Amino acid sequence: MIQILEIETMGLKNNFFKSPWLFSNQIKHINDNELNDQKVSLVHIKGTKKIGIYCKKSLISVRFLPDKIFNHIENNTIKKETFIKAISEHLNTLKREKIKFQFPKEEAFRLSHGDNDGLPAIAIDDYQSVLVIQSSSQAGEFLLPFIIDALKLIDNRPLFERSTGQIRKMEDLPERTRWITESSKENNNYEVNCNFAKLKMNFFLNKAQKTGLFLDQRKNLEYLSRIIKDYDIQSCLDICSYAGAWSATAASSGVNDLTLIDQDSWALNLAKNNILANSNNNVTVEMLHGDMFEHMQRLLKLEKKYDLIIADPPAFAKTKKHVPEAKRAYSRMTKLASKLLSDNGILILCSCSRHIPDHDFLESVCVGLNEGNWVFLHKGEQSPCHTHLANPDSSEYLKCYFLINRKL
Numbered sequence: 272m273i274q275i276l277e278i279e280t281m282g283l284k285n286n287f288f289k290s291p292w293l294f295s296n297q298i299k300h301i302n303d304n305e306l307n308d309q310k311v312s313l314v315h316i317k318g319t320k321k322i323g324i325y326c327k328k329s330l331i332s333v334r335f336l337p338d339k340i341f342n343h344i345e346n347n348t349i350k351k352e353t354f355i356k357a358i359s360e361h362l363n364t365l366k367r368e369k370i371k372f373q374f375p376k377e378e379a380f381r382l383s384h385g386d387n388d389g390l391p392a393i394a395i396d397d398y399q400s401v402l403v404i405q406s407s408s409q410a411g412e413f414l415l416p417f418i419i420d421a422l423k424l425i426d427n428r429p430l431f432e433r434s435t436g437q438i439r440k441m442e443d444l445p446e447r448t449r450w451i452t453e454s455s456k457e458n459n460n461y462e463v464n465c466n467f468a469k470l471k472m473n474f475f476l477n478k479a480q481k482t483g484l485f486l487d488q489r490k491n492l493e494y495l496s497r498i499i500k501d502y503d504i505q506s507c508l509d510i511c512s513y514a515g516a517w518s519a520t521a522a523s524s525g526v527n528d529l530t531l532i533d534q535d536s537w538a539l540n541l542a543k544n545n546i547l548a549n550s551n552n553n554v555t556v557e558m559l560h561g562d563m564f565e566h567m568q569r570l571l572k573l574e575k576k577y578d579l580i581i582a583d584p585p586a587f588a589k590t591k592k593h594v595p596e597a598k599r600a601y602s603r604m605t606k607l608a609s610k611l612l613s614d615n616g617i618l619i620l621c622s623c624s625r626h627i628p629d630h631d632f633l634e635s636v637c638v639g640l641n642e643g644n645w646v647f648l649h650k651g652e653q654s655p656c657h658t659h660l661a662n663p664d665s666s667e668y669l670k671c672y673f674l675i676n677r678k679l
């Protein structure tokens with residue numbers, strides 16, 4: 272049996288429950304002696320049908336689970352097997368919903384986008400041959416064993432955990448990289464090959480950033496592949512390339528002069544292989560290992576120009592207090608990248624900082640753009656399998672601008 276504690280809000284009206292969580296100052300906290308060592312528990316919000324995970328130490332103190340779970344509660348408890356079954360049914364629902372987002376059947380996609388999909392702090396990416404799970408907070412740590420059992424009930428594919436990254440560090444949680452399914456443990460093969468955004472992509476689970484690939488860029492990569500042939504693009508500069516999804520998209524459309532910048536040398540080599548796998552081999556790939564700003568400065572001094580430039584950096588604003596510094600960094604990135612662009616070239620600028628809303632990113636970009644007559648070709652966002660809630664919070668995190676410097 273799992274105990275469910277009652278929790279009261281500070282008089283919140285129902286409208287608040289459209290958000291996937293409640294903050295520390297919105298609830299009356301539970302006494303320590305009722306909680307486990309981690310100060311985490313399943314809770315029911317008094318007077319509502321909302322069930323969530325309570326983490327006393329976190330600023331986000333209650334993170335909601337799917338409403339359907341409420342129906343399985345008896346006397347403030349839920350049977351463990353019932354809880355696991357309810358999660359597996361929820362995972363099946365998510366799968367049915369996500370595949371409606373019109374990507375080809377055998378492509379990688381995000382099955383769970385954490386709180387926005389009712390599974391707090393748990394991301395699950397489906398790479399067809401393997402499922403990769405990531406827990407990013409104390410609430411995720413609580414939920415993880417139940418999710419693993421729930422997944423095992425409905426899916427017999429190998430399951431890998433890649434719980435790494437900045438957010439775990441901020442929550443003081445150790446990194447964890449492991450095979451979860453018993454049959455895979457003996458097997459030291461971490462290589463994954465999958466289809467994604469019309470590309471054949473390869474990566475290694477044990478070296479991966481995030482769960483493996485940045486699946487949130489799917490729609491933006493597809494947009495590039497749709498328009499690229501309408502422009503005269505011979506050369507491409509891919510800033511923060513990681514596994515090379517942008518360059519591989521360009522190469523698959525016939526661009527054969529590719530330059531990549533990343534501070535991760537492993538990723539650069541991976542990117543090169545992915546480019547070769549998606550092109551006709553008649554390509555030159557220059558790999559520039561190190562800091563993006565230093566490399567861009569150096570390329571400017573060499574008077575280099577590129578017909579297509581993509582800048583897809585990591586989130587510059589990890590928290591709200593980093594926003595002013597991050598905005599300056601986006602302006603600087605834009606300034607350098609726009610100076611390196613050929614006339615009538617395409618400039619793609621991305622921000623995955625959830626603390627920088629679209630208007631702030633636009634402002635930073637406009638400050639940075641080199642002189643000229645810049646127009647939007649397209650404004651892209653996260654692929655819809657990275658669920659975007661219809662409420663005014665930061666669940667729309669990915670901004671992806673396609674610009675040209677139009678010569679009139």
Ligand SMILES: C[S@@+](CC[C@H](N)C(=O)[O-])C[C@H]1O[C@@H](n2cnc3c(N)ncnc32)[C@H](O)[C@@H]1O
Nearest residue numbers: 485511512513516533534535562563583584585
């Ligand atoms: C958001 S990911 C890029 C995703 C990639 N464009 C894709 O679509 O798969 C950011 C990348 O920036 C790299 N990076 C972070 N800081 C950097 C810096 N200062 N200079 C160069 N690369 C950096 C990371 O190693 C990572 O590969």
